[in-house]
Amino acid sequence: MKTPLHVVILAAGKGRRMRSNLPKVLHLLAGRPLLSHVVAAACEIDPTRIHVVHGHRGDLLRKALGDSDIEWVEQKEQLGTGHALAQALPSIPDEALVMVLYGDVPLISPSTLRKAMAARDIDGARGIALVTLKVDDPHGYGRILRDDRGRLIKVIEEVDANEEQRGIREINTGILTASAGILRPRLQGDSAYPNAQGECYLTDILARAAADGYLVRTVSPKTTEEVLGVNDRVQLARLERFEQMRIAESLMRDGTGIADPARIDIRGRLRTGIDVFIDIDTVFEGEVVLEDGVRIGPGCVIKDATIGYETEIFAHSVIEGAEIGASCRIGPFARLRPNSRISHEARIGNFVEIKNGVLGRGAKANHLSYLGDARIGARANIGAGSITCNYDGANKHPTVIGDGAFVGSGVMLVAPITVHRGATIGAGSTITKDAPPDTLTLSRAPQRSLKSWRRKAPPEKGDPSLPEGFSDPDSRSGPDSGS
Secondary structure, X not given: OXXXXXXXXXXXXXXXXXXXXXXXXXXXXXXXXXXXXXXXXXXXOOOOEEEEEEOOOHHHHHHHOOOOOOEEEEOOOOOOHHHHHHHHHHHOOXXXXXXXXXXXXXXXXXXXXXXXXXXXXXXHHHEEEEEEEEOOOOOOOOEEEEOOOOOEEEEEOHHHOXXXXXXXXXXXXXXXXXXXHHHXXXXXXXXXXXXXXXXXXXXXXXXXXXXXXXXXXXXXXOOXXXXXXXXXXXXXXXXXXXXXHHHHHHHHHOOOEEOOHHHEEEEEEEEEOOOOEEOOOEEEEEEEEEOOOOEEOOOOEEEEEEEOOOOEEOOOOEEEOEEEOOOOEEOOOOEEOOOEEEOOOOEEEEOOEEEOOEEOOOOEEEEOOEEEOEEEOOOOEEOOOOXXXXXXXXXXXXXXXXXXXXXXXXXXXXXXXXXXXXXXXXXXXXXXXXXXXXXXXXXXXXXXXXXXXXXXXOOOOOOOOOOOOOOOHHHOOOOOOOO
């Protein structure tokens, strides 16, 4: 029978060094809370149960990870890591295996966790596994003390270490695995809280377990960054760049071209086909899919979108909640807002904004247009500066433009309205009624030229009619006059 595995994630710290009202474990790394990274790693090792020990603003933690299958445990007093673990143990049976993780150590990998489980299993119920690491600069970390046979006997904090012990390069990460039956008795009673502050730490438990004859085996992670904690925003930024580089390298190995892996930010999940190319300073958020042959220009921001085969997104376009078909051309400086669907071979040009709209196959809106709540048919053309007037101050209204319709430049389509198939709308028109099919519709005021009209002359230099403190701009001279 499989031994039940309970993962306990300690996430009760306030994170004062973050200087934030937000709990430390909810600060974002690659677009996700630190805590969610740890939960995701824990889920990969198929635990029976995940317990999160929280303190400060636990309501926010629950809200951020509300969909996760987690047992939330409150640590009302902050009395050390051992005390935090003790809060979760009442619901864990003695025979269960307990793995202790930390909500502010976000990049721990499932492979390292599996190594820790395997190391502990060598000795069955009497085994303990601890993740340790040898580093060039161990400053600030607890050191691993071993006996002459190489067995771990103690973890000593730097403040308590002598000169020789401070020279030890093997450090404690705090990530450990042991049976609840080993941990529980060492977290109970006054002996578990030996210091003047009445606090209990997991390092003390390791020393007592080793003294009682339990063998503590150690394993090491593949990278240092896996076990680095986040205590301030500087450390968070360093881990952010490491994680972004890791994601970029993974994409490139799978065939994605990235102009500069140091200038891409993926804040969610990005899935790419073959021969995709991503230029510099791009940001991807949420769930994004780039199909084969897609090209993303510099400075684009793309969130929760699917972009079809061989579509090109030109520079500085913003796309959110949109679905784009194959062989489209979008941008530069285009904006697609949520619930926009762009069919194959469509063209959206510079400074065009689409919201809750559909653009049919081969349709074009090339310049300076706003198309809100519009359904635009195949091969329709939207002229420069034309917009759908979809909002009356209280409600949104739809515009329907049929297949092959031609809307000239500077047209106002006052919704609700239908421009039927093949209709042509003359430039500069304000259309308030449905336009019939295959017909020219226009609405223009008569043009007049008034010969008697004269443009008002500018004030003379030194004109006393100018307000006090103002001068005639034409009175300035010299290379900086702007004239």
